Amino acid sequence: MFFNSFNYAIFLLIVFILYWFVFNKKLKIQNLFLLVCSYYFYSCWDRRFLILLIFSTLLDFFSGIMIERHNNKRKRRFWLLLSIIINLGFLGFFKYYNFFIQSFAELLSNLGIKPHIWTLQIILPVGISFYTFHGLSYVIDIYKKRIPVEKNFVDYALFVSFFALLVAGPIERATHLLPQLKKKRNFNYYQAVDGLRQILWGLFKKIVIADNCAHYVNIIFDSSDTLSGSELVTGAILFAFQIYGDFSGYSDIALGSSRLLGINLLKNFNYPYFSRDVAEFWRRWHISLSSWFKDYLYIPLGGSRGGTWMRIRNTFIIFLVSGFWHGANWTFIFWGGLNALFIMPSIILKTNRHNLDIVAQGKKLPSLKEFTSILLTFIIITFAWIFFRSENLHHAVSYISKIFNADLFTVPFIQDRRKLFRIIVVFILILFFLIIEWIGRENNYALEKLGNNWNFIIRWFFYSFIIFLIFMYMEIKGSPFIYFQF
Incomplete structure (x- = not known):
């Protein structure tokens, strides 16, 4: 029973009614x-x-x-x-x-x-x-x-x-x-409505963003030997949004479902792709797992109390174990080690706690420095995601080596116009998604307060548009979530 299926919607509705009106x-x-x-x-x-x-x-x-x-x-x-x-x-x-x-x-x-x-x-x-x-x-x-x-x-x-x-x-x-x-x-009416909004945004992330990206990610990664560098870059970028939309979408549905029942779960994502460095990214990505490893492994190992060498050692242990936790494949272990390397400069220079605030807080747009930092961090994280998605280390190395060819700076060649149009639509949807996430980045989830001051008709037109997109791309049985395999 997937969260993004009609079966779950019926299940949750029955649970909600019996929970509040029969067993309360x-x-x-x-x-x-x-x-x-x-x-x-x-x-x-x-x-x-x-x-x-x-x-x-x-x-x-x-x-x-x-x-x-x-x-x-x-x-x-x-x-x-x-x-x-x-x-x-x-x-x-x-x-x-x-x-x-x-x-x-x-x-x-x-x-x-x-x-x-x-x-x-x-x-x-x-x-x-x-x-x-x-x-x-x-x-x-x-x-x-x-x-x-x-x-x-x-x-x-x-x-x-x-x-x-x-x-x-x-x-x-x-x-x-x-x-x-x-x-x-x-029962709290406003908490329940808030839960429904979070479920709505989670479904949008999973069905409209992640599942659309997944279709082309599978094609590109499965035929990476025959594609150009620019097409492989496109595949890596789409996977970055697939895994974020998939997992954070699941978390939003989980938190929203719980709020319908008067229960608050731990926040698991905090707009990680707006991070200004790798350390900030890992404070915002899969927060419950990161904090678990910190409290039950990193700190018992000595944390950062023993000087630079101990911080380096313990950080590598945490990331390697985290990679291994994700799956029985050397690609996950290498992915964990790679992230440890990426975060190491900030650990050595003790700058890993610099970006604790919300980026461009109270502002509509980031500064040029903030935007550059966000973009660079996204590129680094996306590079590491290639190992996470690849079938094995040979596939990952082959994929990356083919990126750095002369055709890296060429326009991805797609003969099928309908396929080209669909890919363009996917990137438009990702842009729309990023805009909404940016506007709502100071809240627990993007739709929490978005539209509260809008005209009633405009606000419901916006919600109806999101619902329309969800139903347009939704599969009856629902597609599996990536993290179910972990």
Whole structure:
């Protein structure tokens, strides 16, 4: 059940009505209803893996209780390690087993040994990377005595598996979400309307921007050996907008759906393509994952307290692990390392905290310096995205090497006029998207306050135009989101 499908729209409508008008009298029943809906939502992907989700939830729930119960440090550490090892063991098996086996076999082959490897046809459980991190942060926080243990299983299970965030985040914290689940929630009309607006903008990002870009990205990357440098650059730029529209669109729909139910999730994107340096980009891109790695890996490793060398080492570890988290392919690891290299000058020179404000705050346009910085940062990030999108490292290197040819500065050659027209339309839609994002960059999402001061007719004409574009490009079943594979 994709967020961008009619099935989800019907599901969300039914949940909304029952949640507010049938199960709203008692908080415990309301939470139980949401948990049942979340398990149904997950079982629509593959009901076999629902058992794995429930097992992981039970493991962390009881591990938390045992950690809280014991004062003995060895026993507390035992239950913490038990939870971490089992959770990462499941994640490693389903996500990385074949990768490690094949990589080991390739290493032996390079040494002249021809091994017989045994790979498995493993199906990756959707959302396992996300709900695993939910549980790990919970037990670690209890071990560190940052939060009290949750003794209500329904509330804890809902924290882990709430349908809006279950399959692709944001990666929530118990300190942020659990208190909301413990308090009675009253219907707020303005919050619900705001949630619908955010869902609308998320659908626009996914269906109108990401899916349109994806069509041409697939064509260009799949036939990169036969295309000119300018066409390959076009493909890289389109992928940059595809992955942003796809993932931030998902996040907007998740946050908007939650707001319809009176729940606020963590903000996951903050206009990353308006960043003035790479460090700022990573503060604005997939915020919940970046902050998770910062709190549970970077700081425990020593953070930046040990001088320049420790900052360099820990930054590389964070980015390499982040790349590996995204998938079992050397392209993701190289992508992570490449971003670490790009951010390294600001780490060494201690300028990584310079751009903390909103670009051109209170102004209509950026200065020439700001615009140049934004453009340069976008080029750097887009270059790294080539590795993220490529099938393997050979494909990525081949793709990049073909960009830097004499035909780089030629106009992309497209004989089919209809295809040329469609590509032009896609870039017009991207321009429209960027303008709206720029206007709304000081808000939580682009449409949050846009049009509040407009004439009623103009405002609804604008919304109707966005809805028209969504329905014009929408597929009945919906297309998968990129981050579902992670």
